[in-house]
Amino acid sequence: xxxxxxxxxxxxxxxxxKKNYLNVEHTVRSWLLTGDHKxxxxxxxxxxxxxxxxxxxxxxxxxxxxxxxxxxxLESETYNKIFSAHGIVMIFLFLVPSIPAxxxxxxxxxxxxxxxxxxxxxxxxxxYVYWLGGLLISSGLILGGVDTGWTFYTPYSSLYSxxxxxxxxxxxxxxxxxxIMTGLNFIxxxxxxxxxxxxxxxxxxFVWSMYATSVVMLLGTPVIAITLLLVFAERTLHLGxxxxxxxxxxxxxxxxxxxxxxxxxxxxILPSFGVISELMANFCRKRVFGYHFVAFxxxxxxxxxxxxxxxxxxxxxxxxxxxxxxxxxxxxxAVPSAVKVFNWTATMYKGTIRLQTPMIYALGFxxxxxxxxxxxxxxxxxxxxxxxxxxxxxxxxxxYVMVGGSMMGFLGALHYWWPKMxxxxxxxTFGKFNAMLVFxxxxxTFFPQFILGFMGMPRRYHYYYIAPEFMPYHIMSSAGxxxxxxxxxxxxxxxxxSLRHGHKAGANxxxxxGLEWETSSPPIPTNFEETPIVTDEVYDFSAMDEYxxxxxxxxxxxxGGHN
Amino acid sequence: xxxxxxxxxxxxxxxxxxxxxxxxxxxxxxxxYLVGMWCFLVTEIMFFGALFLMxxxxxxxxxxxxxxxxxxxxxxxxxxxxxxLVQMTGLKEFPVxxxxxxxxxxxxxxxxxxxxxxxxxxxxxxxxxxxxxTNVLAAMFxxxxxxQEWPPKWxxxxxxxxxxxxxxSHLHGASPRAAEIFYSLYFAMTGxxxxxxxAGIGVITALMxxxxxxxxxxxxxxxxxxMVGLYWHFVDLVWIFxxxxxxxxxx
Numbered sequence: 001x002x003x004x005x006x007x008x009x010x011x012x013x014x015x016x017x018k019k020n021y022l023n024v025e026h027t028v029r030s031w032l033l034t035g036d037h038k039x040x041x042x043x044x045x046x047x048x049x050x051x052x053x054x055x056x057x058x059x060x061x062x063x064x065x066x067x068x069x070x071x072x073x074l075e076s077e078t079y080n081k082i083f084s085a086h087g088i089v090m091i092f093l094f095l096v097p098s099i100p101a102x103x104x105x106x107x108x109x110x111x112x113x114x115x116x117x118x119x120x121x122x123x124x125x126x127x128y129v130y131w132l133g134g135l136l137i138s139s140g141l142i143l144g145g146v147d148t149g150w151t152f153y154t155p156y157s158s159l160y161s162x163x164x165x166x167x168x169x170x171x172x173x174x175x176x177x178x179x180i181m182t183g184l185n186f187i188x189x190x191x192x193x194x195x196x197x198x199x200x201x202x203x204x205x206f207v208w209s210m211y212a213t214s215v216v217m218l219l220g221t222p223v224i225a226i227t228l229l230l231v232f233a234e235r236t237l238h239l240g241x242x243x244x245x246x247x248x249x250x251x252x253x254x255x256x257x258x259x260x261x262x263x264x265x266x267x268x269i270l271p272s273f274g275v276i277s278e279l280m281a282n283f284c285r286k287r288v289f290g291y292h293f294v295a296f297x298x299x300x301x302x303x304x305x306x307x308x309x310x311x312x313x314x315x316x317x318x319x320x321x322x323x324x325x326x327x328x329x330x331x332x333x334a335v336p337s338a339v340k341v342f343n344w345t346a347t348m349y350k351g352t353i354r355l356q357t358p359m360i361y362a363l364g365f366x367x368x369x370x371x372x373x374x375x376x377x378x379x380x381x382x383x384x385x386x387x388x389x390x391x392x393x394x395x396x397x398x399x400y401v402m403v404g405g406s407m408m409g410f411l412g413a414l415h416y417w418w419p420k421m422x423x424x425x426x427x428x429t430f431g432k433f434n435a436m437l438v439f440x441x442x443x444x445t446f447f448p449q450f451i452l453g454f455m456g457m458p459r460r461y462h463y464y465y466i467a468p469e470f471m472p473y474h475i476m477s478s479a480g481x482x483x484x485x486x487x488x489x490x491x492x493x494x495x496x497x498s499l500r501h502g503h504k505a506g507a508n509x510x511x512x513x514g515l516e517w518e519t520s521s522p523p524i525p526t527n528f529e530e531t532p533i534v535t536d537e538v539y540d541f542s543a544m545d546e547y548x549x550x551x552x553x554x555x556x557x558x559x560g561g562h563n
Numbered sequence: 564x565x566x567x568x569x570x571x572x573x574x575x576x577x578x579x580x581x582x583x584x585x586x587x588x589x590x591x592x593x594x595x596y597l598v599g600m601w602c603f604l605v606t607e608i609m610f611f612g613a614l615f616l617m618x619x620x621x622x623x624x625x626x627x628x629x630x631x632x633x634x635x636x637x638x639x640x641x642x643x644x645x646x647x648l649v650q651m652t653g654l655k656e657f658p659v660x661x662x663x664x665x666x667x668x669x670x671x672x673x674x675x676x677x678x679x680x681x682x683x684x685x686x687x688x689x690x691x692x693x694x695x696x697t698n699v700l701a702a703m704f705x706x707x708x709x710x711q712e713w714p715p716k717w718x719x720x721x722x723x724x725x726x727x728x729x730x731x732s733h734l735h736g737a738s739p740r741a742a743e744i745f746y747s748l749y750f751a752m753t754g755x756x757x758x759x760x761x762a763g764i765g766v767i768t769a770l771m772x773x774x775x776x777x778x779x780x781x782x783x784x785x786x787x788x789x790m791v792g793l794y795w796h797f798v799d800l801v802w803i804f805x806x807x808x809x810x811x812x813x814x
Contacts, residue, residue: 114585220609
């Protein structure tokens with residue numbers, strides 16, 4: 001609870017309802033030219049949801065194809081294009097921007113008590129650049145697609161593939177710049193725009209994780225940009241850099257690609273860590289156990305994440321000694337990740353746990369991320385990795401991290417902050433039921449793939465009639481995918497219907513701690529009436545209860561005035 | 564639009580300073596601008612860094628070929644225009660244009676520093692003078708690059724790609740394949756650098772227009788000029804690395 005600076009006249013009841021960021025202006029122009037970080041977040045929410053749906057359609061086609069061992073639905077080339085499109089759209093247009101560009105954009109300034117991000121116009125530009133990338137990628141997919149996989153390994157991508165690689169690569173190049181702009185904005189905002197009293201160790205853990213994410217975005221993305229630009233140059237100008245035929249080194253491409261693309265995994269998962277820390281604290285009404293450790297483990301993961309890319313290349317021609325070092329450092333990443341999981345679990349101990357929708361997602365996250373993380377150790381180990389490389393075990397592992405981790409975090413964040421963003425409560429019963437459906441559907445989809453991988457089912461194959469014993473697992477997986485699909489589509493319905501039928505949400509419907517709960521729902525355009533002055537520690541629920549007890553209110557007064 | 568300037572004079576002098584609505588005061592705004600600029604330069608370092616990594620690896624693989632290929636970047640006594648300058652040095656070959664371009668950029672860094680200094684002192688005429696000088700030096704760099712350096716490579720079929728096929732006399736003992744990689748890196752890195760110079764000229768020109776109009780956003784505080792200066796020094800610094808790596812390879 002920060003002590004709001006309240007002027008004498010402000011204690012009188014408000015004369016009329018304040019305009020919030022949604023209804024302050026209504027024209028299309030006011031949305032498309034906005035500098036308000038909250039409106040840009042809403043623009044991003046629509047955009048990433050759209051691309052998530054497109055990526056999901058590709059995923060459904062993959063699962064449909066694999067029901068039958070003989071690959072009856074799609075041609076081999078079509079299947080190659082479908083799984084490439086699934087990977088490219090999901091990674092570059094959904095997972096990377098999802099939580100930072102939507103919830104980071106919306107809540108990071110509010111959580112630190114700022115009126116906006118440091119560079120609002122750059123923030124808006126990042127959305128347009130994201131769409132430029134999105135449209136280029138989409139047009140590439142419509143004009144024939146790519147069959148290289150999302151990894152674009154040379155020389156196939158640069159010399160041989162006869163598909164729309166150039167267009168898609170340039171699209172990814174632009175999408176990368178959008179994420180650089182977001183990361184740069186966040187770093188400057190966190191460093192320079194914290195409200196008085198908002199020290200580094202009073203920052204909510206979501207802000208710490210956004211900071212770590214931004215560092216990775218800033219350091220990693222330029223490298224993928226130049227790497228893909230060189231693949232483009234090799235394709236179009238025959239500049240010899242990566243193709244052995246032109247005297248180049250294809251393994252160098254793999255090094256440079258994974259130098260970004262492994263840290264990119266942390267761009268996708270670190271924001272979720274931040275969301276889960278918020279949910280754990282607020283739905284256990286307890287300070288996160290080992291706050292400092294959780295904060296620094298984000299930075300440790302961001303740092304170590306840059307030193308492990310070689311574990312994607314154990315079966316390439318990199319030297320064995322390199323392999324040993326990369327294996328060791330990959331094991332080290334497990335330490336900060338485990339610190340987080342143990343600390344979240346310890347937070348629940350003697351906490352006042354409330355099993356509302358966001359908390360169900362958070363609990364699901366912990367289970368799924370633990371499985372995803374531990375199976376990562378199988379792959380970090382040189383010996384087992386040689387056996388498991390390019391099998392469904394890898395596919396299952398990274399889906400447990402990316403879908404079970406990042407996407408559960410995204411849904412948790414969406415439900416947690418929905419009342420703040422829209423001013424309406426959704427139906428908690430639907431929400432809880434849906435969270436469990438997602439959890440069950442997800443496990444049914446991806447757990448059989450671990451078994452498939454161990455049995456030897458290679459990834460990126462679309463028929464397996466020589467090994468019909470794979471079929472039951474593929475059917476299980478496809479059945480789970482349908483349940484998962486329902487669980488992912490349902491929120492679109494009950495959340496949107498809550499806009500019309502939901503109860504009005506107060507400033508703090510979850511009884512949560514943090515500056516974003518001290519302004520009105522939805523927030524006013526400038527976030528706070530006056531710049532808040534932070535006087536209490538992070539997640540200090542006892543001080544909050546005491547304040548409420550003293551003031552006899554079940555809802556806190558918004559900072560700097562009323563809503 | 565959110566970025567409406569407010570006339571909050573929380574300032575430290577009596578001037579009405581240009582503070583955007585999201586900032587509390589001019590200090591916060593200035594610090595944010597500078598941190599933002601440094602962050603941008605970090606991304607630029609990573610961007611060029613990937614190319615420098617590639618250069619390092621290929622030079623390790625093909626040191627002798629790189630030596631041979633790099634000789635073609637130097638001029639000899641028979642080179643038109645540059646020939647007399649080579650004779651003055653008394654050497655067989657000398658990277659005349661590379662050296663002149665390095666000198667031009669070093670001087671432009673100096674004029675840029677002077678422009679920032681003038682902005683701190685709010686001396687508009689000096690700012691215009693030094694920014695203008697920086698732009699002239701940058702333009703001279705580009706003229707030399709595009710008239711004296713690149714066209715001969717084009718004429719001798721030294722541009723990588725389908726048409727690559729220089730005669731042996733231009734390879735100086737380098738294998739054609741390694742020479743093609745050398746020139747791939749040469750055109751990629753100096754080309755990317757040239758794009759940054761062109762962007763720099765654009766930004767400096769925009770800054771000059773704002774100074775000329777007396778726009779408060781640049782005249783009341785030196786930080787916008789300082790930011791352009793930081794970018795310009797970065798571009799110069801990249802060249803300081805490119806010059807020895809391409810023009811001064813030891814045999």
